[in-house]
Amino acid sequence: MKRVIALLVVAALLGGAWMFRGPIALKLSDRAVAANMKTDAVAGLPDGLHAFVCGSGSPLPDRTRAGPCLTVIAGQRVFLVDAGEGAAEVLSAGGIPAGRIDRLFLTHFHSDHLDGLSAVALQRWVGGASTTPLLLVGPPGVERIAAGFSEAYAIDNGYRTAHHGAAVAPPSGGGFAAQPFAMPQGQGSVVVLDDGGLRVTAFRVDHGPVEPAVGYRFEYKGRSIVVSGDTSANAGLTANARGADLLVHDALSPVLVRRLQQAALKAGQKNRAKILGDIIDYHASPEDVAREAKTAGVKAVLLTHLVPPLPLPGLDVPFVGQARELYDGPLWLARDRDLISLPAGSTKIERKRLGR
Ligand SMILES: [Zn+2]
Ligand SMILES: [Zn+2]
Secondary structure: OHHHHHHHHHHHHHHHHHHHHHHHHHHHHHHHHHHHHHOOOOOOOOOEEEEEEEEOOOOOOOOOOOOOEEEEEEOOEEEEEOOOOOHHHHHHHOOOOHHHEEEEEOOOOOHHHOOOHHHHHHHHHHHOOOOOOEEEEEOOOHHHHHHHHHHHHHHHHHHHHHHHOOOOOOHHHOOEEEEEOOOOOOOOEEEEEEEOOEEEEEEEOEEOOEOOOEEEEEEEOOEEEEEOOOOEOOHHHHHHOOOOOEEEEEEEOHHHHHHHHHHHHHOOOHHHHHHHHHOOOOOOOHHHHHHHHHHHOOOEEEEEEEEOOOOOOOOHHHHHOOHHHHOOOOEEEOOOOEEEEEEOOOOOOEEEEOOO
16 A cells, blocks of 8 residues: 555645756756846857857768868857868857858868858858858859859748848848959969968869868967868878877868778679778878878877768777877877867967757
């Protein structure tokens, strides 16, 4: 009998809790929304250079990683390098206001580096009531990308302005503008931005048969970040990464990709097997990056654009392979929302994760 009463009491308590589930959730949600509305992770950063990972994935579908995207913050200025699918969500989750985005540098025109552009541009436009379109800086061809995206979203932009008013969605702020630069020659570089103490240079990388493809070097107050874009190991990257505080590099594990290729062959998926075979020499391996970083005297390495996805804990071990034996500095696998900070006037390299 006592047991029955105890069970009834538990049931009543659970029932009561069930009744309050909605109001409790609303209260918690109100609190979280109020905190999110006020969040501006950039405002609290120390002066210096910072790299925020707004997408560490690749074209291979991965629910834990957005497509390729890196945010570089110089002082309080915010720049994006590429914007793969899901980039806008990761920026929001990390508390980086899209309205702050100054411009976006494109490394090349593979779809996985572009397919988050429209969401980023929309959030920037209405988030900051921007009166200028999102500026895409890139090698020749960037004009076509900007014109094509602008046309694809022109009808939607009209709806937004009509619905919310020109003060919230200024007609001049919708869409994209382009700033192409001439391709650098050989292992040289071209300056693509130089103001406010920030200097950004672009250099050629090797993503053949994709051409043009570039990487970028950001320098601000004595600190430097080099972003490889998509490339296999090449001397131009090593030359342009010399002495950098942080090298953010794409990485593909040939060991893991070959296993996927074998599985595709066994399953009779010939197309998938062919593609997996084609991409093996299309990106640097973690060991390649480690060797380049050592040669270039880079202080820390962040591997991103991880191919293939790593759905199980422990797969990072075969992914990294021998890379940590080839390079003495910190070598990390990027996770979405990672923030690497390089404060001005110091040699510190700090890593943490923003938001949730
Ligand atoms: Zn890519
Ligand atoms: Zn690519």
